[in-house]
Amino acid sequence: MSARRTRWPVTLAMIAATGLLAVAPCAHAFDVLRTEGGISATPAAEIVPDPAGCQFGPPARPLLLAEAVERALCSNPKTREAWADVKAQAAAVGVARAAFLPTVSGNWQGVRDDSATDVSGHPELSSNTAATVRSESVSLNWVLFDFGGRAAALRNASDLLAAARATQDATLQNAFATVAKDYYAAQAAQGAREAAADIERMTQDSLVAAQARVDRDIAPITDALQAQTQHDEAVFNLTKAEGDAQTALGTLASNMGLDPDEPVIVPGVTAAPLPDPTYSESVAEMIDEVKRTHPAVLAAQAQFEAAQAKVAQTRAEGLPNVSLVAKYSRNNQPASLGLGIPTFPATGHDAYIGVQVTIPFFEGFGRHYQIRQADAEAQRQSDMADGTQQQVALDVWANYQALNTATQNATHSETLLAIARRSFDAAEHRYRAGVGNILELLNTQTALARAQQRRVQALADWHNSKLQLAAKLGRLGMESIDDNAHPELR
Template sequence: MSVESTTSCQAGLYFRIGLTLAGAFALATPSSAQGFDVFRTMRGVSSTASGSLIHHDVGNSPCVFGLVGVPLELTEAVERTLCSNPKTREAWANVKVQAAGVGIARAGYLPTLSATWQGVRDDSVTNVTGHPDLSSANRATVRSESVSANWVLWDFGGHRAALRNASELLAAARANEDATLQDAFANVATDYYAAQAAQGGLSAAQETESTTHDSFAAATARVDRGIAPVSDALQAQTSYAQAVFARGKAEGDLKAALGKLAADMDLSPATDLVLPDAAEGVMPDASFTDSIADLIDEAKRTHPSVIAAQAQLEAAIAKTRQVRAEGLPSISFTAKYSSNNQPATLGLGIPQFPATGHDWYFGVQVSIPLFEGFGRTYQVRQAEAQSEVQRDTVDEAVQQVALDVWTSYQTLQTGTQNLTSTAALLDIATRSFEAARHRYAAGVGNILELLNAQAALADAKKQRVQALTDWRNDRLQLAAKLGRLDTNQLSANQP
């Protein structure tokens, strides 16, 4: 056997082995596509939509819920929202999309291997007019198979730029997920405290209704005994009717607030929710005692929205390099092996004889884009302009974060002052009402004095509940603007 034939047989053997392995891999891949992550790009992707904001004990799975708690604590409301809200699930899915994009970019460094197989029934008839001895009719089953490989060895940094682009997009998606989780956390906290304030408002309205009813009864009794004019009873009755109206409105406000809270958790707005009372308990502490300038500087560096914008800028810059490199030459290794059993004939009118054939080659391929209709020029310009857009987006994100921190900080300062003011106001209004009620019962006070003290007490109760829930919400909102929200903070923020 000649050297050439020996080499040919060895090459054929190697490529047949490659064909077998490629076929086995292709058959195995579809069934295991979900778990097959050769580049380990999913290592940094959270197992749930809640990211790292939910802390759980070892052995317990996050985002597994039973019936809604009674009462519904803020911690549970936040966890349900982070796990189930469509916005958080969308941000989580985008991270998985970009993680897969990194895998695609890394795959560009590896060779590609493709295999084809064909089996056909060949029925060939040739009728030579006037020369039947030259006519032929051949029938055969013909198969052919081939394996080809291609490996880009050098492309002037195109693959490197593509990987950098994909990696920065993944970083941006992760930062955007963090920002989305922070926003969802802050929004559900706002809606929770709004519902709690509405519940407190309803309780105050019910107490006011009961108090005005008692005042109406006392005024009616005095009128019946002839020691007070009938106008006292009429004014007390008017106040009572207004209290009934206010209580009905407070009930509607509470139902609307609870429906919004349920929607945050991806539950039906009609879900029955019971919240704990906005009791006294959490008071201002030493949190966020840094100067506002320091807080703003920190947020500019660490807020997820700023990090996401900066990653998008780096991705745009890498995309520009990638587009430019795609217009430059590339060097690839290429190889192919094919074989068939196509029958052969020695000439016209001679029957076909069984035969086999094979062909293989390997070498280096240089691809040089010569003219692309000026499209490459405009693609590069487009990518550069997109980078300029992203630079402006970064500046906008930094500016917005600074403004949000400033606004939230001032709101928290105001809320902290209101806690002290409303506590004093409620104490004064309570003592004033008790004094007016005793004076009226003793016959030395008038109905207007009693009704005014009664209305002032109702307003003071509502303002106190609102101040408590506002301060707790303002505290979490500032944490959100700083990008510091974490479920560990909730235990310290609830009464």
């Protein structure tokens, strides 16, 4: 009867051990507990979902914004860090799910046992044995009930995974916006350099014209000197503009994971028709939406929910739990019938199965303070979520106003440039005809230079403002880019 009673727990333990050992090698080949389904194939996540999209050669010449964004999202350390956080949290979900499964462990031991007993005065009772002893055992432990501790731990891990995914989205939005800002800054710097080169050529022409009039005794020497001063200042500004352009291009290259000295050429700022500053939704609607849907808000809310689950988990860990325990062991320890009787080869078997109840009666008040700590952390996460909502709302408001300003400035800069160009052409014609004076020519020349620079900067600011508002709304994607015209706010 005893042998029949021990046979089925032994079989249970051996089947469990065999099953888990068979699954273990597969765990390295695929996701057994299905936790990695939502992990993107690249650090760029859904913005660049194709793994081949993160394989790049030398930068295109000229470099378009779409390529710059793809390079930056794939190689930016912050996007890779956020991607790694998602994978780590997915693994944590797997750990939490694994807590619902039994654990099976095996043990094997092989020893050489040399034992000698010398009984004084009674050599017939002495013994001297040597044997190689082997023992094997398989143990099973399965927590059946724990007052919701494992379920709370799983909710905590799942919420943290949701927070990591939302944080990854927010990181991608920020990286996208940063590279776009630096791209347009490089365009503006490059445009400023070209404008400075044009001004240098114009001042050179003015200097030649002034010197010709001085040589013919039509104008005083001061005309040539003033023109020379204006030209030297233009050369100075051109040199500075070239340095600023190289710095901006180096910053853009660094954003893309390239060395700052990597040759990069960006196209000029486009002057596509500017839209009427009207929008399909009001700024109040934008603010209301962003407070609900922005990735940073979703991440903060998920962190708060994870903190609440942690409170429940901490409480449950201080309550009893019920486990199923089983063990089977065997050995070949030699046996003896008594003192002085030689040992004989033998085998031993032991098996048990049962229910174990663990009750934490007293933990030195540590559990009480752990719960208080978890409650305080949940409150902190709630306050952080409120702060995040306020910040994203303010960001949308500020960037909405910046876009309105940039739109108006872009329109005004076009008018200003047209007027400045006509003024300079008229002044130059008058001076060459001997009617105007050098001050009139130089003043209109300076005004034209400023108008050209403002036009380039205004266009770059407008393009950038469109993408920055989309970023603050959490709507940036590759569809937001139109390298043939201008970015569209989706």
